[in-house]
Amino acid sequence: MSWEIVIGLEIHVQLATKSKLFSGAKVGFGAEANTQTTLVDLGMPGALPVFNEEALRMAVTFGTAINAEVCKHSVFARKNYFYPDSPKGYQTSQMDHPIVGLGHLDIQLEDGSTKRVGVTRAHLEEDAGKSLHEDYDGMTGIDLNRSSTPLLEIVSEPDMSNAKEAVAYMRKMHAIVTTIGISDGNMAEGSMRCDANVSIRPKGQQKLGTRAELKNINSFKFIERAINVEVQRQIDILEDGGKIAQETRLYDADKNETRPMRSKEEANDYRYFPCPDLLPVEIDDAYIDAIRQSLPELPDQRSARFVDQLGLSEYDAGVLSSSRALADYFEAVVAICNDAKLSANWVTGELAKYMNQNNVEIDAAPVSAVHLGQLISRVKDDTINSKGAKTVFDELWQQAGEVDDIIDANGLKQVSDMGAIEAMIDEVIALSPKQVQQYVDAEVEKRSKMLGFFMGQVMKASKGSANPGQVNGLFKKKLDELC
Amino acid sequence: MALENADIEKIAILARLQVINSETNDYANSISSILSLIDQMQQVDTDGVEPLSNPHDATQRLRKDEVTCDNQREAFIAIAPATEDGLYLVPKVLD
Numbered sequence: 001m002s003w004e005i006v007i008g009l010e011i012h013v014q015l016a017t018k019s020k021l022f023s024g025a026k027v028g029f030g031a032e033a034n035t036q037t038t039l040v041d042l043g044m045p046g047a048l049p050v051f052n053e054e055a056l057r058m059a060v061t062f063g064t065a066i067n068a069e070v071c072k073h074s075v076f077a078r079k080n081y082f083y084p085d086s087p088k089g090y091q092t093s094q095m096d097h098p099i100v101g102l103g104h105l106d107i108q109l110e111d112g113s114t115k116r117v118g119v120t121r122a123h124l125e126e127d128a129g130k131s132l133h134e135d136y137d138g139m140t141g142i143d144l145n146r147s148s149t150p151l152l153e154i155v156s157e158p159d160m161s162n163a164k165e166a167v168a169y170m171r172k173m174h175a176i177v178t179t180i181g182i183s184d185g186n187m188a189e190g191s192m193r194c195d196a197n198v199s200i201r202p203k204g205q206q207k208l209g210t211r212a213e214l215k216n217i218n219s220f221k222f223i224e225r226a227i228n229v230e231v232q233r234q235i236d237i238l239e240d241g242g243k244i245a246q247e248t249r250l251y252d253a254d255k256n257e258t259r260p261m262r263s264k265e266e267a268n269d270y271r272y273f274p275c276p277d278l279l280p281v282e283i284d285d286a287y288i289d290a291i292r293q294s295l296p297e298l299p300d301q302r303s304a305r306f307v308d309q310l311g312l313s314e315y316d317a318g319v320l321s322s323s324r325a326l327a328d329y330f331e332a333v334v335a336i337c338n339d340a341k342l343s344a345n346w347v348t349g350e351l352a353k354y355m356n357q358n359n360v361e362i363d364a365a366p367v368s369a370v371h372l373g374q375l376i377s378r379v380k381d382d383t384i385n386s387k388g389a390k391t392v393f394d395e396l397w398q399q400a401g402e403v404d405d406i407i408d409a410n411g412l413k414q415v416s417d418m419g420a421i422e423a424m425i426d427e428v429i430a431l432s433p434k435q436v437q438q439y440v441d442a443e444v445e446k447r448s449k450m451l452g453f454f455m456g457q458v459m460k461a462s463k464g465s466a467n468p469g470q471v472n473g474l475f476k477k478k479l480d481e482l483c
Numbered sequence: 484m485a486l487e488n489a490d491i492e493k494i495a496i497l498a499r500l501q502v503i504n505s506e507t508n509d510y511a512n513s514i515s516s517i518l519s520l521i522d523q524m525q526q527v528d529t530d531g532v533e534p535l536s537n538p539h540d541a542t543q544r545l546r547k548d549e550v551t552c553d554n555q556r557e558a559f560i561a562i563a564p565a566t567e568d569g570l571y572l573v574p575k576v577l578d
Contacts, residue, residue, distance in 0.1 A: 017548050018548050018549065018550055019546075019548050019549055019550045019551070023552065024546070024549065024550055024551030024552045025550070025552050026550045026552075032556075032569060033568065033569040033570050034556050034559065034560070034569050034570065034571070035554040035556050035569070036554070037555070037556075037559065038552045038555070042559060050544065050545075050546040051543050051544070051545055051546060052545070052546055052548050053545035053546060053547060053548060054547075054548030055548075056545065075536040075537075080497075081497075082497075082498075082499045083576070084573040084576055096534075097536070131576055132570060133575075133576070136567050136568075136570065136572050137567075137572075138575055139565065139572040139573060139574060139575055140572070140573050140574070140575050140576045141567065141568070141570030141571070141572060142570055142571040142572070142573055143569075143570055144571070269497055271497070274536040274537065276537070278543055279537050279539060279541050279542050279543040279544075280536050280537060280542055280543060281542065281543045282542040282543075
């Protein structure tokens, strides 16, 4: 049977505020346990929350960035559940009146087409603390530093139909939240994580299948893998005549499998009600418009500029604007070497390849934009050829260094001295009478292919430092003179 | 709306409250009578009335995004029943 996959994502974005959503405690990753809490975060009786205005501004900024409805009236609600890393016994969230309503996001698919994914809503909520299950005399340790850290939960419509689309959507969200500066987007530190609702149904069927919710996926790679193994698991069950249970599952990256976390039946009864400690949040058009006016250049606009002003292809522009860090890097490279097309080729080619192979994001790439720009400049001014440039790039990736030093140290400077090249060519011709004869005897249209052999000899003799363009031209001229 | 004993047991689990078997029936009766009062209230015609999220005619005050509290761990730890390495200890949780 042919199956159709239905995916919806809930993305949690940690807002980059200095203090917490409802208290004046510091927000920060990696601090010593329980050093960033107040009585409010500990859920002490009588301690009252006060809403952080910056979290509100950030949520509204997001709403305007995705052209969503921004709600002038929003209400905090209590989501009740018991877990020791949430000492209040509830999470302060938003239910009936979220701050951001319906919106959408356009994602670029691999075939170059665009797909619109609906955004159902985005609401503000507080994060919980952390449970440490290492054995403390048979007890669990609780660190409440993360408690009350502001989160924006962005809920999508079930509009994605394969894992790649889900990744594209997540990447686009990442690009937007980092571009508008509401989050550092650091997935390894949990600043952005997602839950994926995955179900399958026979192709053509209207009714949605039973879904499983994959919790807390914290890398782009894992989203794709987790969804793919979950889809396969569901197909296997249904094709064996079984039934999918509605449940929460966890993706285990080491085993590349998903497994059930807990039954949702009971946990799901959150008994939401409006939080009596917080009043409704009211904002006006002037507030929203002012934020809309101050939006920076968004990823789609940047992509369009790359096409219009820098002459990039739609595809390259889409890839390069897919994250703010990557787009900034690319523009820094162009600023140095002044060649957008070559810069795009290097960033999406060699640099992307190394990043992939070494599992490194652009922020951590050991080759700086300045160095790559200088390297491309050296290709442009014919100091080195593209093969030599790859050697330099590899060196820069492996260890710190300066472009020109590496070129000198490795003897990569192209021999553009026509006299020296001519001497090498003459020598190769003299030493290869058989190949020269074959060239002379060959039909004219087949000759250009035969140049490869002679080129190879000279590149070998010059240890790759000859300018291939010059060698090619000169060889052709010399050999054709013999015909 | 009348609650069954099974409802009481479920609510008790959700609220992490221990209810002794012999009391389950009493709770079912008491809570059912509260719910019947609510049923009575729901007879009132509320068509066209906006749901009220807060009885005060006021809106939420906002706080500047500033860190206003220093580390008070020692004071908080001192009133916790069990701690280790700066962590609060609770009965083992398995997920």
